[in-house]
Amino acid sequence: MLSRARTRTSLVAAAAALALTAGLAVTGAHASGSGAGSRPSGPAWTAAWAASPQRASTGFKANWSEDGFSGQTLRQVVRVTEGGDRARIRLSNAYGTSPLHIAGATIARTKKGAAVEEGSVRRLTFEGRRSVEIPAHGQLSSDEAGLELKPFESVTVTLHLARTTGPATFHAQSFATSYRADGEHVGDTGAGAFDESTESWYFLSGVDVAGGGVAAGKKARRGGGVVLFGDSTTDGFASSTDLNRRWSDALAERLAKAGAPRPVLNAGIGGNLVLNDSAWYGERGTARFGRDALDLPGVGTVVVLEGLNDIGFSESDTPTYKPAPKVSAEELIAGHRKLIRAAKAKGVRVVGATLLPLGGSDHYGERAAEVSDAFNSWVRNSGEYDAYVDFDRALADPADGERLAPRFDSGDHLHPNDAGYRAMAEAVDLEAL
Template identity: 50%
Template sequence: MGRRVATALSALVSALLLGVGLLAAPAAASPAHGVWTGTWSTAMQRATAGFAPNWSEKGFDNHTVRQVVRSSVGGAVARVRLSNHFGTKPLRVTSATVARTAEGAAVRPGSLRPLTFRFSRSVVIPAGGELVSDPAPFPVAPLERLTVTLYLAEPTGPASLHLFGTATSFRATGDHVADLGAAAFTETSTSWYYLAGVEVTGLPPRREAVVTFGDSITEGAGATMGAFTTYPDQLAQRLATAGVRRGVLNTGIGGNRVLNDSPCMGEKAGTRFQRDVLDQPGVRTVIVLEGINDIGMSEVPAQPCVLPNPRVTAAELIAGHHDLVKRAHARGIRVVGATLLPFKGAFYFTERGEAVRDEVNNWIRTSGVYDSVLDLDRVMAEPNDPDTLRAAYDSGDRLHPNDAGYRAMAAAVDLATL
């Protein structure tokens, strides 16, 4: 299909969807709930040197960025959500495409489709803003690898990103947005830039997505890079195998905390909960797994990425969790509370921190505040030492699971609670 024909077809599909009420008039606001559902998502962070090399602080200038994600649920039509939430200036996206992934930065012949924004190939997203593309005639299958490519012709300034991605991203100099091959993409990164979500729709519309909200254990630290073996990925696999149509959206951020922001590890849970959970389209359920970094980081020496790191009490963490539940319930979203995993032997473990973890976990299990409980503490603990992560599930740092551990976490989810 030629580029002009594909662009025209995209505009036609958009117009038809507008006509039947499947799409609100294009705007920079959040997508309408209940019609579209997320098939992939990540949580955005401000530009940072962080703990891994990335391109965010300098940003992009005459660069093409190619990023690989994996869907969780299928749909007849797709659109892409881009975020300039932490940008310091308007972001011009000169052009963009979506395609089916081949190998590395290559895409499958015949699958590449241009994306339009308000029926234009280019778009400007204001600083602090977010925008979805027009619907694209691009059917998505469950568990399918997709490649989104952005050409950024002008200097962007610092880039909104997700620091610790679980797939490789690629960069080329110049406009290679329509390339099928990988030759031009000579630079790599393990972060995602500007790409906040991929959404699908079909008939009938359903409210069905599950958001997994948390820190690096939700994000997937310790999982095999590019293998899509995080616990949310493996939960999506379970649902697809069972024939259950549920999008699974991973909004974990490595190092994230319930009570304190970090310049490197994202805004605190209460601040980002609106954007990363409540504003996601078609959400039915959220699984909350967060708090271990509040406990552990209060025990380590002060470092720029950790500050502020006051010692937190169980009561403070419980209050933070309670607030998230109330806000979700106000939007009609079910909330599953996951107990905090064992962390004895991790770099920031202390007996004081263990006492706080135990108290928080007891509250999650017994308070009745959560609609249901996912008791990962008991699932993931060494049988003879319940304060320690089971050796067979340990990635090696006594804190983060490996692929088998993430599989066990996904297997522990009672699908009926979703």
């Protein structure tokens, strides 16, 4: 159950933490988000879907990031958790080493697989132009497109990548199918040309909506969007592909069912750490927090669940993060305090979460167990977060509190299954959000 914690009386400036995402150069398009780069006379945007960018790398499943794209069309399907009558996309070349040329782009309502609904295809423009170049390390948002979307509707974003992109900024583990075709097919409604697939998202970092829901004036009453920030558990590892069974999906559905709908955005990266960067698992949480969570349009609350990899990689035999530092509870807590300060400096409510049980997993060991227990005690008792959710107790095996309950275990004793992700959403006190 999510417990209310006492609020702190002083706010600490976090300009340094947030500066990492400030000042990105954009050529031929306006910056995404609700800050200085947005058009002052434009609509009030709210993020309806998001994915955290990563540098090109290998992964647990084959992906196209290291090779990139050349003379191809990329089609990606995502599900929004907020509706509206206008939409735009956000694109990221955050880890590109050369400009990224987008020759054309469309957005449409999804039909099935790579097929889209006839009559719903909208050509996207960037400052009025159909093509755009995103500089290395840049990001941008498209112009608005008139497309009516309902909450929990799937949308398809199609990009024509006519030139060689080089390694692609991407999100490694999507648990959703993306498609690729040779040549130019942005306007296709059928799926015939898209004969290759992968389970990653490329260049696409967000879909925003306006003209409905939060963007229509309910934001103040409902508290804005909710961002879930964390590692593979937040990302949805081991959830069912193409079925939207992450805990972010379950929480958005629960809020809607309770009559308090709010967009829920997923800012998880599999393997991510609070304190250290990784070639596979993204920039450390304290470095990406502003870009991936606080700066999303319309955000009011962030839920932070992260730290198991910081303490567990040193116990694991996996070769993907070696040598792994041995992180103390004090060091992990110090990292979380940076996140808390950054959120409060932005006026965003910040909710902490206890780490899930890890007994029997490759992250488990005597030292990891001790650090996890100490960290969880701090989350519950310090009052430094505005509130907290106790996933440790909600998903623990009644017969052995060190382990996930068998009915919630995906099989690796570390990640929940679909039922476990639903249980995480049920553990949240919606009023405290």
